[in-house]
Amino acid sequence: MWWKVLIGSLGGAAVLTVGILLGHYAIDKGSPAPSWLPDVSRDLDESLLQDFMDAVDNKKIEGFLRDLTKVPHMATSAGDEATVEYMMQHWNDQESGLDQAWRQNYVVYLSFPDPKKPNKVTVVAPNTTVLHTAREREKSYGPDQDDPEVVQPYAAYSPAGSPQGKLVYANQGKPSDYMLLNKTLDLRGTIAICRYGGAGRAEKAINAAPYGVVGVLVYSDPLDINDGLMSDSNETYPHSWYMPPSGVERGSFNTDYGDLLTPYLAAKESTYRIPVENIxxxxxxxxxxxxxxxxxxxxxxxxxxxxxxxxxGGFNCTYNYGGPGFKPASQFSNSDVKLEVFNFAKLKNSSNVMGIIRGSVEPDRYVIYGNHRDSWVHGAIDPSSGTSVMLEVTRVLGRLLKQGRWRPRRSIIFGSWGAEEFGLIGSTEYTEQYYTKLSERTVAYINVDIAVFANATLRASGMPSVQNLIFTAAKQVKAPGLESTSVYDNWLRYSNRTSPAYGTVPRVGYLTGAGSDYAAFVHYLGITAMDFSYTYDRTKTKARIYPAYHTAYDTFDYASRYIDPGFTSHQAVARTAGNVLLRLADSLLLPLNVSDYAETLEAYLATALELHQGSAAPPQIAPLKVRRINDQLMLMDRAFLDPQAFPEKHVIWASSSSGHATFPGFADAFARASLSGLEGDWFRVHHQISILSQAINGAAHMLMDGP
Amino acid sequence: MWWKVLIGSLGGAAVLTVGILLGHYAIDKGSPAPSWLPDVSRDLDESLLQDFMDAVDNKKIEGFLRDLTKVPHMATSAGDEATVEYMMQHWNDQESGLDQAWRQNYVVYLSFPDPKKPNKVTVVAPNTTVLHTAREREKSYGPDQDDPEVVQPYAAYSPAGSPQGKLVYANQGKPSDYMLLNKTLDLRGTIAICRYGGAGRAEKAINAAPYGVVGVLVYSDPLDINDGLMSDSNETYPHSWYMPPSGVERGSFNTDYGDLLTPYLAAKESTYRIPVENIxxxxxxxxxxxxxxxxxxxxxxxxxxxxxxxxxGGFNCTYNYGGPGFKPASQFSNSDVKLEVFNFAKLKNSSNVMGIIRGSVEPDRYVIYGNHRDSWVHGAIDPSSGTSVMLEVTRVLGRLLKQGRWRPRRSIIFGSWGAEEFGLIGSTEYTEQYYTKLSERTVAYINVDIAVFANATLRASGMPSVQNLIFTAAKQVKAPGLESTSVYDNWLRYSNRTSPAYGTVPRVGYLTGAGSDYAAFVHYLGITAMDFSYTYDRTKTKARIYPAYHTAYDTFDYASRYIDPGFTSHQAVARTAGNVLLRLADSLLLPLNVSDYAETLEAYLATALELHQGSAAPPQIAPLKVRRINDQLMLMDRAFLDPQAFPEKHVIWASSSSGHATFPGFADAFARASLSGLEGDWFRVHHQISILSQAINGAAHMLMDGP
Structure with missing residues (x-):
């Protein structure tokens, strides 16, 4: 009944009836400084910040990780529910909890394999004899892999079906890969096998279908994931961090983020859902x-x-295109490959766990810190390394709070997001539900998803305006295992660049695309955001990602033996992210540096000129002094939103297929127009320039008082 | 060259390089109250407010109006340019000007008749003899009508063309009118004549075309505009305020507002423009x-x-449908009506004139007051009555400012909008250019377009949250000609309603649709807005609007003799709007009352229940005390924006065809689904409920500190 929903929602309008707190503002003139003045003008307390960092305990992080990874905790499973309760218990703790913690449920559209009819991949001879059957579960090396709750490897959101056809090899499944293959072979009715990498998961199938391909297999090539190693007798886990031969990367096979049935609306039980066929x-x-x-x-x-x-790839054989199909001389001569996929979709209850420490002076300004809670299997690294770090940050801050030693100037909100693995669902629904409020009030968003990929160096990504803030924090944290070196100095050795303003500095990455829960904050709300982790020494491995990623081997055993023995890299991430968090929450003036944004825009322009014009040095921009106040800093990124863009509104950080760090909408439109030469496409380039020009001017205007 | 534009726009990024004003915040703790404290905590000064109102001078308003209406000042004409200079001169005056005034140009798409080939309407006999030619200019009753700059009556944005056909009468040109007419007659190839009213100007042609109608005539029926009177020998102007028989309402014939070639982008010279055929x-x-x-x-x-x-209508004849065409016995038997329209479109420079009085405490909070400057002919009432009022408000405030007696707490921005008559163009381009900044910082928008329709009573429209503010101001202003009665008490007699909270109160209208320059502020930016004028005694006239509206008779002579002799109604509007402006600019706590919003939402719900469900009283909503701070009040309306709606985003004030004061998107979807019974249409109803529910909850959440 429509009216019940509407009456229910008008319950929310109850808070529109408000009392007036005039007394709060009544101030006698000429009297001495009012009692609230010291509070209001208090700045960040550096000694308290040091106390915070000293208290961050690697052993506690290890304990949290051990607890969180006892059982698999895929979104909405019993294990996931146990982690919800674990978060609630810690955030409600009397001695080290937050002011308040609660769970927030959404009814979301997820996709699972059928435990009673496992998905199958077989080689079928012309006489229907099955010549080979692929493993349905990964090989066990211990009790973790034996857990009956380990989900069969599958491609979430793959349709069910039983296609059968001759096999072809399609490299990474990029558009150019299928295009090349199609020049040699008739792909109609074939099954394609691709390696992971180069294109998004879903794209490997989306790119294939127009050529008549009927099914797709995907695997991690040892060249891409294992630096070429592949023997489980001595080279792969449990002998090293490398992926065992039976290991399979699970994943969500979709290109849009957020609940697929409720775009732009929070997926509450009563929310309108689009028809499944419109996904x-x-x-x-x-x-x-x-x-x-x-x-x-x-x-x-x-x-x-x-x-x-x-x-x-890395196999000791030549990778052929396929006949299509197998070599006439092989045991599979003339055979087909058959997929049997029994995935089904279901609406499920998924929870975010939310917590808050209320601000003393500006309770209605929020610094948000988030990490997702759900994994594919045990998820020791993805995401529980980050969850353990978040729990340690909240434990230390919670103790300072409960001891009465500290309360932040601004409110700090913690989000333990649900169903990230299925497409950033928990965080996206949250931003949809509180769109205007979060947009108007959020100072910044800090994301720590996988906290430790490897233990070599810090990795940080974010808007250019947070670069200095991150540097300041990283200089105050000791690099793990290197007592006299800071995280900053260590980072500088591994990854650096030359800045016109500062000389050689560590390289802060850009938050383009939708790799983790920062996406909705950046692209939908236009909030300043950043992401932290510890990561690889790239001189030692070329692995696409840590090799147990999304497999049944991403366990406590794996994390504690191969990723971060002693948990000191976890500790360094907790200290760095916590330091940044405290600076954002407690500084009188927000520690955001707008001139670094200008530097990036100039670099973008230089790249655009180089790619698309071929001459003309970027213009020199004269400095101009303007008032710098917190709201102007906080809201500047909002001005980069193009209100009509869909679905990624941020004109600087939207995804681009250009492969260059330059204005994405413009670069893509330019590339398209250059190829087609069509007048309409050149008009679109002009349209993109107008959008960009208006956004940049709008952002600049956010830094001036006047109209 | 794309890169020149982009480099130009990156000049704006120069201001991204900012200095730090830390000193501004450095406060010694324990010292006596800092010198800025009294300023920061100063509230509205009631005695200064009284001084402002006393100083508002009806004779000055009369003088401004006389100056502004010397010549026609249609948008972008020489007369328009003269008014730009007039505004600049007054706003830059040393003794009564603002802090700063400037013009802002846009290159906009306008439509004009061809002075060398005037549009013609003729009756043509089968033998091609012209039996009747309609007037090309309105009849002259004095020098104003003789001015060669009086533009021929025309329909701006009508395509050029010379259709000819049998005449039919289509009432008001509503969809239902053409539907009924089409049941009796074959409309293909006909010319339809409609009276003004009932449907938007452009809609009379848009609704006709699907039936094969080839041209449309439109006129003001004496019943609708003149209370039935029609003789110019003694009944109409110059004998009264009524429209002479040759009077023609000009107008813009478009349904969207803002420059038609640059949707969502400010129409600067370099801006991308859509192809004309895509309008x-x-x-x-x-x-x-x-x-x-x-x-x-x-x-x-x-x-x-x-x-x-x-x-x-009001003619002394029966209105027939048409044969189609004329009566066989008439002089026009068997004749056609022929239109010859030579309108052409052109890109023209149109200016807004902007002015600012900078705020002392919160310079980056804006109260915006606007009026359009362009008319169709002399525009004494529309818009110069409002321009004269604005000039008097700025004169009095400017004197207080220049004398050092006052500076507002928040910045006040004045906008003298260009090209409103062509579709609210100047104000819309302004909101597009400064979208994020205005959205984040604007406290409220005050519109005074036509200041005086008639001299009987105040008319005010706005969001429910400004009702109390308007009442407070109206109680402090004396009703013109009634020394012991306030504008409020006078208003209460003419137009009132019963409020559950307050009993009998004057009726404040809603700002639905796009009637004047508030539209982009309300529908695009979600800014609290209001509109003021003096208006009719409805017991004395049923005229659709004042009869000289958009004709060559809307002159100083007409205004001073028939609309507001003595200019005391202008004075009352200046006092009321100025009072509201000062309260918004100077009050410590913003005088916005959120509980009145809740009352309106409940009334909307009650109407929705009554129309669409038939039972169930609206739910009782328990009061809840929450902190009330200015940003929360200021930004609450933003939460009602549906970020994906197009082109009107405000879910409460968007246009609706329902004809009832209830949730517009929902009501329209419901009406459509009820008619069609299609499942897809009922899904859209559900979708609208979800959007509405999320917006209302979002607005409620804007009034709470926590997440």
Whole structure:
């Protein structure tokens, strides 16, 4: 009944009836300084900040991680529910909890394999004999892999279906890969096998379908994930951090983020849902991931011409295109590959756990710190390394709070997001539900998803305006295992760049695309955001990501033996992110540096000129002194939102296929127009320039008082 | 060259390089109250407010009006340019000017008749003899009508063309009118004549075209505009305020507002413009307005069946549908009506004149007061009555400012908008150019377009949250000609309603639709807005609007003799609007009352229940005390914006065809679904409820500190 929903929602309008707190403002003139003045003018307390960092305990982080990873905790599973309760218990703790903690439920559209009818991949001879069956579960090396709650490897949001056809090898499944393959072969009715990397998961199937491909297999090639190693007798986990031959990266196969049935609306029970057939950005044909041990069996027997050099992977065989199908001389001669995918979609209750420490002076300004809680299996690294770090940050801040030693100037909100793995769902629904409020009040968003990929160096990404803030924090934290070196100095050795203003500085990455829960904050709300982790020494590994990513081997055992023995990198991330958090919450003037934004825009322009014009040095921009106040700083990023863009509104950080750090909408429009030469496409370039020009001027105007 | 534009726009990024004003915040703790404290905590000064009102001078307003209406000042004409200079001169005056005044140009798409080939309407016999030619200019009663700069009556944005066909009478040109007419007649190839009213100007042609109508005439029926009077020998102007028989209402014939070629972008010279053929919401067939003296000649000779009673107008004849065409026995038997429209469109420079009085304490909070400057002809009432009021408000405030007696707490911005008559263009381009800044900082927008329609009573419209503010001001102003009665008490007699909270109060209208320059502030930015004027005694006239509206008779002579002799109603509007302006600019706590918003939402719900459900009293909403601070009040309306709605985003004040004061998107979706019964339409109802529910909850959340 529509009116019940509406009456329910008008309950919310009850708070529109407000009392007046005039007394709060009644001030006798000429009297001595009012009692609230010292509070209002108090700045960040550096000694308290030091106390915070000293108290961050690697052993506590280890304990949190051990607790969180006892069982698999995929979104909405019993294990996930246990982590909800674990967060609630810690955030409500009398001695080290927050002011308040609560759970917030959404009814979201998820996709699962059928435990009673596992997905199958087989090689089927012309006489229907099954010649080979791929593993349905990953190989066990201990009790973690034996847990019955380990979900079968699958591609979430793949449609169900049983396509069968001749196999072809499609490299990474990029548009250019299928285009090249299609020049050699008729792809109609084939099954394509791709390696992970180069294109988004769903795109490997979306790019294939127009050529008539009927099903897709995907696997992690040892070249991309294992630095070429592949023997589980001595080279891979449990002997090292490398992926065992049966390991399979699970994942969400969709290109849009947020609940797929409720775009722009929070997925509450009563919310309108679009028809399932209107969902966009998911695979149109069945797709299934397999381990490289099975991929080897298939690829090593493929017929046809040999694929180009940059398509060759780590197997000791030539990667052929496929005949299509297998070599006539092989055991699979003339056989098909058959996928049987029984995935089904279901509306499920997913929870965010939210917590708050209320601000003393500006309770209605928020610094938000978030991490997702759900994993694919045990998720020791993804995401529980980050969850453990967040729990340690809240434990230390909670103790300072409960002891009466500290209360932040601004409110701090913590978000333990649900269902991130299915497409950043918990964080996106939260931003949709509180769109205006968060947009008007949020100072910044800090994301720590995977806290530790490896223990070599800090990795930080964010808007250019937070670069200095991150540097300040990183200089105050000791690098793990290097007592006399700061995280900053260590970072500088691993990854740096030359800034016109500062000389050589560590390289802060950009938050483009939708890699973790910062996406809705950046692209939908236009909030200044950043993301922290510890990461690889790239001289030692070329792995796409840590090799146990999204497999049943991402366990406490793996994390504590191979990723961060002693948990000191976790500790360094907790100290750095916590330091940044305290600076944002307690500084009188927000520690955001707008001139660094200008530097990036100039670099973007230089790149645009270089790519698309070929001459003309970027213009020199004269400095201009303007008043700098917190609201202006906080809200400047909002001015970069194009109100009509869809679905990514931020004109600087939107995704781009250009592959260059330059204005994304403009670069993409330019590339398209250059290719097509169509007048209409050149008009779109002009349109993009107008949007960009208006946004940059709008952001500049946010820094002036006058109209 | 794209890169020149981009480099130019990056000049704006120069201000991204900012200095730090830390000293501004350095406060010694324990010292006596800092010197800025009295300023920061100063509230509205009631005695200064009284001084302001006393100083508002009806003679000055009369003088401004006389100056402004010397010549026609249609947008971008020489007369318009003279008014730009007039505003600049007054706002830059050393003794009574503002802090700063400047002009802001946009390059906008306008439509004009061709002075060398005037538009023609003729009756053409089968043998091509012209039997009747409608007047091309309005009849002169004095030098104002003789001015060569008086623009020929025309329908701006009508396409050029020379359609010819049998005449039919289509009442008001509503969809239902054409539907009924089409049941009786084959409308293909006909010319329709409609009276003004009932449907938007452009809609009369847009609604006609699908039936095959090839041209449209429109006129003001004496019943609708003149209370039935029509003789210029003793009944109409110059003998009274009524429209002479040759009077023609000009107007902009478009349904969207803002520059038609640059949606969502400010129309600067370099801005991308959509192709002209992509413009929506303008007449697809030629349309031309004529006087009722010519309309009578045509309608009185129409053949066919007599139209229904509610289609009959004020002429002393039966209004027939048309045969189609004229009565066989009439002089026009078998003749066609022919339109010759030579309108052309052109990009023209249009200026806003902007002025500012900078705030002392919160310079980056804006109260904006606006009025458009352009008219169709002399525009004494529309808009110069409002321009004169604005000039008097700025004169009095400017004197207080220059004398050092006053500076507002918040900045006051004045906007003298250009090209309003062509579709609210100046104000819309301004909101597009400064979208984020205005959205984040504007406290409220005050619009005074036509200041005085008639001299009986105040008319005020606005968001419910400004009701109390308007009442407070109206109680402090004396009603013109009634020394012991306030504007409030006088208003209460003319127009009132019963409020559950307050009993009988004057009726404040809602700012739905796009009637004047508040539209972009309300629908695009979600800013609290209001509109003021003095208006009719409805027991004395039923005129749709003051009869000289958009004609060559809207002159100083007309205004001073028939609308407001003595200019005391102008004075009352200046005092009331100025009082509201000062309260918004100077009050410590913003004088916005959120509980009145809740009352309106409950009334909307009650109407929705009554219309669409038939039972269930609206729910009782318990009061809840929450902190009330200015930002929360200021920004609450923003939460009612649906970020994906297009083009009107405000979910409470968007236009609706329901004709009831209830949730517009929901009511329209419900009406559509009820008619069609289609499942897809009922899904849209559900979608609207979800949008509404999220917006109301979002607004409620804006009034709480926590997340």
């Amino acid at each position: 966009t950005g998911i695979p149109p044909i069945p797709i299934q991931p397999i381990g490289f041990e099975d991929a080897y069996v298939l690829i090593s027997q493929l017929g046809g011409e040999s694929a180009p050099a940059n398509w060759q | 929506t919401g303008i007449p697809p067939i030629p349309i031309q307005p004529i006087g009722f003296e010519d309309a009578y000649v045509l309608i009185s000779q129409l053949g066919g069946e007599s139209a229904p009673a509610n289609w009959q």
